[in-house]
Amino acid sequence: MKVFISGRIAQSGLTLLKENNIEVIQWKESRQITASELIEACKNVDGLVSVGPNKINADFLNACKHLKVIALHSVGFDNVDVAEAKKLNIPIGNTHGVLSGATADTAFLLMLAVSRKAFYLHKKIIKGQWQNYEPTPELGIELNGKTLGVFGLGNIGLEMAKKCIGAYQMNVIYHNRNQNQEAEKEIGAKYVSFEELLANSDVISVHTSLTEETRNKFDNTAFEQMKPKAIFINTARGGIHNEVDLIAALEQKIIWGAGLDVTNPEPMSADNPLLNMESVAVLPHIGSATEETRSAMANLVAKNIIAGLNREALPSEVAN
Numbered sequence: 326m327k328v329f330i331s332g333r334i335a336q337s338g339l340t341l342l343k344e345n346n347i348e349v350i351q352w353k354e355s356r357q358i359t360a361s362e363l364i365e366a367c368k369n370v371d372g373l374v375s376v377g378p379n380k381i382n383a384d385f386l387n388a389c390k391h392l393k394v395i396a397l398h399s400v401g402f403d404n405v406d407v408a409e410a411k412k413l414n415i416p417i418g419n420t421h422g423v424l425s426g427a428t429a430d431t432a433f434l435l436m437l438a439v440s441r442k443a444f445y446l447h448k449k450i451i452k453g454q455w456q457n458y459e460p461t462p463e464l465g466i467e468l469n470g471k472t473l474g475v476f477g478l479g480n481i482g483l484e485m486a487k488k489c490i491g492a493y494q495m496n497v498i499y500h501n502r503n504q505n506q507e508a509e510k511e512i513g514a515k516y517v518s519f520e521e522l523l524a525n526s527d528v529i530s531v532h533t534s535l536t537e538e539t540r541n542k543f544d545n546t547a548f549e550q551m552k553p554k555a556i557f558i559n560t561a562r563g564g565i566h567n568e569v570d571l572i573a574a575l576e577q578k579i580i581w582g583a584g585l586d587v588t589n590p591e592p593m594s595a596d597n598p599l600l601n602m603e604s605v606a607v608l609p610h611i612g613s614a615t616e617e618t619r620s621a622m623a624n625l626v627a628k629n630i631i632a633g634l635n636r637e638a639l640p641s642e643v644a645n
């Protein structure tokens with residue numbers, strides 16, 4: 326059996342595939358593979374490990390119909406036409422569960438960095454602007470006892486909420502498509518409407534999938550309903566916020582700050598005005614990028630491939 330991997334994954338996953346006598350063909354260039362190159366590479370293989378934002382759309386799936394399984398090296402599956410894959414009987418695996426802690430760490434890191442303007446102040450030192458001691462330089466804001474609003478209380482949102490409760494005794498409210506009663510019981514989170522989430526949160530952290538329903542959800546209208554001291558954090562997908570509206574909201578001080586691990590588009594260009602703002606922190610989509618988590622992701626990807634090639638249920642399959 327042959328599997329194509331469209332990028333780099335941790336060695337543990339490669340080893341597992343090889344131990345199962347699966348031949349691996351890997352995309353090794355630093356640039357992202359193009360749509361036509363991906364089709365070409367997948368025409369004669371049995372499985373695909375999709376690393377990065379490859380479009381697994383109807384065109385791709387119909388050109389590579391004989392694929393027995395596609396394993397995403399991500400929990401997000403917004404690039405995949407899941408209904409078409411189902412029609413063609415190609416199971417789609419993802420890395421659900423194994424990256425929640427690392428991604429929540431990234432959200433927490435951004436929240437704290439924004440609240441103390443850390444990235445901006447770091448840049449000032451690099452520019453030689455730390456000249457003397459100032460008792461009131463660019464002041465931050467504290468998080469203790471504040472309200473965290475989670476948009477999308479699933480595994481990652483729950484981990485973020487737990488960190489905020491543990492570190493700062495934050496009060497947690499959330500908005501979801503469906504109420505998460507288990508999480509309500511576990512951490513005492515309170516379900517609120519989207520409007521209430523906007524109006525009452527000191528920090529809003531986005532942990533939902535990108536769908537037609539959530540695309541551009543945080544736009545001008547949403548930012549205007551937030552508190553003037555609110556911090557907006559997004560570690561989910563850049564498409565969930567409108568970047569032009571976010572820049573305007575920060576410039577006009579409609580909200581206080583923003584921490585982004587995901588942008589729209591990605592990569593963000595170096596001249597983006599967000600990068601020069603005081604209460605903004607941006608990271609290059611590294612939510613799950615730790616040695617431990619990337620190794621767990623590679624293992625799960627390999628297990629999904631092995632199960633799919635054996636026509637068994639995948640350990641982590643994207644539900645249709």
Ligand code: 8YV
Nearest residue numbers: 376377398399400401424613
């Ligand atoms: C990975 C992610 O970015 O899981 C996701 O949905 O966005 C990340 O963990 C990434 O896709 C690495 O391939």
